[in-house]
Structure formats: structure tokens, C-alpha cells
Amino acid sequence: xxxxxxxxxxxxxxxxxxxxxxxxxxxxxxxxxxxxxxxxxxxxxxxxxxxxxxxxxxxxxxxxxxxxxxxxxxxxxxxxxxxxxxxxxxxxxxxxxxxxxxxxxxxxxxxxxxxxxxxxxxxxxxxxxxxxxxxxxxxxxxxxxxxxxxxxxxxxxxxxxxxxxxxxxxxxxxxxxxxxxxxxxxxxxxxxxxxxxxxxxxxxxxxxxxxxxxxxxxxxxxxxxxxxxxxxxxxxxxxxxxxxxxxxxxxxxxxxxxxxxxxxxxxxxxxxxxxxxxxxxxxxxxxxxxxxxxxxxxxxxxxxxxxxxxxxxxxxxxxxxxxxxxxxxxxxxxxxxxxxxxxxxxxxxxxxxxxxxxxxxxxxxxxxxxxxxxxxxxxxxxxxxxxxxxxxxxxxxxxxxxxxxxxxxxxxxxxxxxxxxxxxxxxxxxxxxxxxxxxxxxxxxxxxxxxxxxxxxxxxxxxxxxxxxxxxxxx
Numbered sequence: 001x002x003x004x005x006x007x008x009x010x011x012x013x014x015x016x017x018x019x020x021x022x023x024x025x026x027x028x029x030x031x032x033x034x035x036x037x038x039x040x041x042x043x044x045x046x047x048x049x050x051x052x053x054x055x056x057x058x059x060x061x062x063x064x065x066x067x068x069x070x071x072x073x074x075x076x077x078x079x080x081x082x083x084x085x086x087x088x089x090x091x092x093x094x095x096x097x098x099x100x101x102x103x104x105x106x107x108x109x110x111x112x113x114x115x116x117x118x119x120x121x122x123x124x125x126x127x128x129x130x131x132x133x134x135x136x137x138x139x140x141x142x143x144x145x146x147x148x149x150x151x152x153x154x155x156x157x158x159x160x161x162x163x164x165x166x167x168x169x170x171x172x173x174x175x176x177x178x179x180x181x182x183x184x185x186x187x188x189x190x191x192x193x194x195x196x197x198x199x200x201x202x203x204x205x206x207x208x209x210x211x212x213x214x215x216x217x218x219x220x221x222x223x224x225x226x227x228x229x230x231x232x233x234x235x236x237x238x239x240x241x242x243x244x245x246x247x248x249x250x251x252x253x254x255x256x257x258x259x260x261x262x263x264x265x266x267x268x269x270x271x272x273x274x275x276x277x278x279x280x281x282x283x284x285x286x287x288x289x290x291x292x293x294x295x296x297x298x299x300x301x302x303x304x305x306x307x308x309x310x311x312x313x314x315x316x317x318x319x320x321x322x323x324x325x326x327x328x329x330x331x332x333x334x335x336x337x338x339x340x341x342x343x344x345x346x347x348x349x350x351x352x353x354x355x356x357x358x359x360x361x362x363x364x365x366x367x368x369x370x371x372x373x374x375x376x377x378x379x380x381x382x383x384x385x386x387x388x389x390x391x392x393x394x395x396x397x398x399x400x401x402x403x404x405x406x407x408x409x410x411x412x413x414x415x416x417x418x419x420x421x422x423x424x425x426x427x428x429x430x431x432x433x434x435x436x437x438x439x440x441x442x443x444x445x446x447x448x449x450x451x452x453x454x455x456x457x458x459x460x461x462x463x464x465x466x467x468x469x470x471x472x473x474x475x
Contacts, residue, residue, distance in 0.1 A: 024461075028388055028454045030317045035450035040312055041305040042442040045364075048304065049295040056292040057332040058090030058263045064268050065288050069304065069329055073270035073374035079271070079390070083266040086342040088332040091123055092264045094256035094290055097229060099198075101239060102250040112250075113234040114242075119132050119210040120255040120291060121182060121199065122335045123217070124228040131254030131378045132157070132196050132227065138243050142180075142188050154193030157251050160185050161200045161240050163233070164427065171423040172362070175202055175430075179213070186228040187218050198227040198251065200236040202427060208232045209432040213290050214335045229253055232346060268329040272311055274460075276322040281347075282356040283326045284310045284456055287333030287340075287405055294435035298426065302364030302445055304329050306419075310456055317453075321460045323355065330405040333361070337404060344408035350475035355464045358417045358452060359403025363429075364445040365421035369396025370455060373416040378464055385458055394451055396420050415464045419452055 022030075035041075048065060049054075055062045065084065073081045097120055100113040120126075137153060139145045140162040145153065160181035164174040179391060186197045201211035210230045217225050231239065242249055268288065274280065286303020290296020307327045314321060319441055330339035358370075369389070372379055382397055389395070402416025408418060421444070429435040 001284070007395040012355075012427050020057065024458065025321065026389055027317065027457060031313055031453045031457065032392060034313050034316045035309065035446045035453070036167040037444040038316065039309060039449060041309040041445050041449045044305040044308060045297060045301050045440060046437060048301045049297045053292045054292040055288060055296055056091070056193075057088040057265065057289045057335060057338075058260070059292070061399060062265060062289055062331065066268055068227065069268045069288065069308065073308060073327065076270070076315065078270045078272055078311060080271040082267055082269055084342065084346065086265055086267055086331055086338050087262045088265045089336050090260040091122055091335060092258050094126070094258060097253065097255040098131070099229070099231070099251070099253035100232055101242060102252060103242065103246060104160065104248075114238070116196065116233040116239065117208050117210050118229045118253055120257040121215040121228045121230055122212055122291065123215050123259065124186070124255070124257055125225045126256045126258060127196070127227045127254050131252055133250050133252040134195050135248065136198070136239070136243065136251040138240060145188055145192065145194045150192040153189065156194060157193045157196040157198060158185070158189040159198045159239060159243075159251070161236055163200060164202060164204050166204055168299060171204060171427050174204065175427060178202060182213050182230065183215055186215055186226050187220055190220060190224050190226050194226060196226050198253070199230050200227065201230045201233050201432070202430065203233050203429045203432070207232045207428075208236065209232050209315070209434055211323065212293055213349065213431045215345055225253060227253070229255060262452050265331045266330055269326055269345055270311060271324055272314065272321055272324045274323040275320050277462045278324050279353055280323040281326060281352055281354045282323050282456060283328050283354065283406070284339065284358045284452060285328035285405060286360045287331070288329040289332050289334050291334055291431050293431065293433040294429070295437060296435060297437045297440045298363040299431065300333070300361045302440060302448070303360030303419075306360050306364070306423050306449040306452055310453045312377050313449065313453040314457065319457060323460050325456060325460065333405050340405035341408050346371070347409065354409050356415045356417070356459045357402065357406035357409050358419070358455060359406045360419040360448065360452060361403050361405070362419060362421050363426040364424060364440045364448060365423070366444045367394060367419060367421050367448040367451040369394050369398070369420050370417045371398050371400035371402070371420055373400065373402040373410065377410070383461065388458070389451070389454070392447070392451065413454075413464075417455065417458065419448060421448060
């Protein structure tokens, strides 16, 4: 009988020696080759999207996703895999929403109705069982709402119709410029006696898909909470045009969503323990939950499977990290950020020394680079690495936002980074029913996983507090 264990041990040593003798260019080339020829991210995403589906926090699908990703991480032969308990909100959509615009013409007794596409915003209350019908008032800003005041708002439905600015090249900047109407629109409208809120979907494309997303009532008492829904961009245009012609039109909508008690869920964590500095932690992650309308392939199934593949690619490339590297699949980013907060809370309680965190939560499109929340010294080190990424057309290295789930880890000593793919199509799918597997390109997804792995490799090798004049080996 042949014993394979000694041969496997010798092979691991040889791979380690080979990795240590390679230049950074050669190691990164191997990482990209492994991802593009032997990637696992696309297969994992296929299962998450098509066998499990949308993974709203607290749902059965979210439970299935936890079990599936934990099992897959265990297959990778990591040093540790575990579940981190976290209580999450449980909001359910209920029956499909229904809405129409109602117009009355002079001389006609019956009204004409035009059906439109809406969806309840996450966290909203339901309408009454019969639905709500009222006159509707269009505004683009909270200032316009305040100027109209209670006299013109009370008893009516407020229609927020501020679009994403198309002239902004950064679609995330365009999104940030109008998302407050979705998140806080109900609170503001309720101050003036509105009975409901309809919000233009956060998308640059004109289509028939309503886009959901989180909204908040803040400290508003239950009796003052009004139902809030998103309307597709096509129907927002239609509604606005109809209001220009006739201010007396009515709007009807019905939704049966409900907020239930918090339930137990989990962050899924896997670790490769560091060979030299095991108590220094570097993490890479995405959020396992999604909204319920599509299957969450771009937001954020892509980030989940890319992060899982980072640890696999390190092992496949023969890289033995100096520092402990964790993949963290966060639960409940979409409507609470409970997973990110819990991970940071536990890390602080245990006194864990986190030095670097990388997040992928901008879709599975072609990677362009990274944004960094870090010191000037660490950012200058990153700029020294730009030539290593040039062959892969990775050019975007800017200071900026890291990510929502890794944000709670922020200290002066931690480097936070966010993968930045091309964002021009991201909001076509964001939080909508067309965020589905067929809209993810396999090669783009795998390029993203390789790009993330390369950055992890470099930060692990050179650390987050660079020695003066220390640069990556390019020759």
C-alpha cells in the first residue's frame, strides 16, 4: 500500500519554495491564470442564484445559503470554518403589490385606470387590506415638500421623482444623490399628513422594473408610519406626464408586507491561519443576503463567491500567507448591517488585530481597481503596485470608500478597500427582479476574483505599515 501523505507534504514544501522564489509579477500571473482557467466563483454563483435564489435576511433561502457556503468552504481544506451567530430583522413582502393611476374625463361617469409597476420598499408597512387611493403630489426634493406644507400634502400620496443624474460618470455618486428620498421619504412626508409615498426607482435606465431597497421610519411611532413603494422608471415618467396634464388624478396602491420579530442567522467565516503573524487578520468578504425580487447575483452573490475564491486561489497558487486571512460572508447588509456590526463587535471583544479588509459589493462586472480608506503611507504603497496590475487593465486606485460591512472595523491602523468594477450597468439590476444569474459574465466575475486575490497577496507579503522605500519585486 502506497502512503500518499509524505508525498503531499513534500509537494506542499516545493510549492511554497516556488512561490517564495517567484517575482510578484509571476505570482500574480499565476493567480489570474488559475482564476480564468480553473475558477470556482461562477459555479458557486450558479448554485446560489439558481438553486437557492433571493436571500432576504431571516428567510429560508438565507438559511440555505448559510449552509451551502459553509459546506463549500469546508471542502477547500481551510484551517478553520465556522458560523458566527447574529440576530437579523425579518421583513416579508407578502402578496405581489398592485397599483394604478386613475383619471376621470369630463362627461364620463366611469374612471379610466392605468396599471403601473411598483414594489414595496424594504421595511415598509402595509396598506390597509383594501389599499389606498388618493390624489398625488409630485416633488423632487424635501425642500419642495416643505414648501408645499400640510395644506397641500395632507391626505395625499407623495410622489418623489428625483432621477439619478445621468451626467455623472460615477453611477454610485448618482445613486447617492437621490437615495435619501427612498430611505427617508416616508418620514418626511408623514410630517405633513401624507397617507403614502411612491418613490422613483434608483436606476439610470428607463424600464418596467421597480427597484426595492431599505427605507426607515426612524423613531416615528407606529400610528404615523405610512406605506412606501418604488415605481419603475417608465411608470414614473408616465405618472409625471399625467400630472402635468391633470393635477386631480388619483393613485391607488396595495401592498401586504410585514415586519416580524428578529430571528437568528449567521455570518459564515473561513480562515487560512498565518504562518508568521497568525494574530494579524486580513479579511475579504461580501454580503450573503440579498433582496427578494431577483436572485441577488450581482448584489451581492458576486462578491460572496469572489471572496470565497480568493482563499481557494491562494491555496491553488501555492501561496502560504504570513498573516491569517479570513473570508467573511456577512448576513443582513441590505436592511440592517447586523452582520458587519456583529463581526466587528466580536473582533473587538476578542482583541483581534485586524490590519486589512477588502469588500466586493459593487457587482460582478469588469474590475477596474480599488478605492482605499487608509493612511497616506499605505496608499502610497498601493500606488507602487500599480505596474503589477497594468497588464490586467486595472487602473483605478483612489482614496475613498471601503464598504458597508467592513466599515465597522475602521480604525487609524486598518486599511479598508473596496473592489471597483465598471459600474455603468450596475444600477440597471440593483435591487430589482432582473438581478439574475444570466446577467453576470463568467470571465468578468473571474477577473474580479483574481484582482482581489492579487491585492490580498501583496498586502499580506508587504504588510500595512511599509518600510521606507520597500516596493514590490517587479523584476
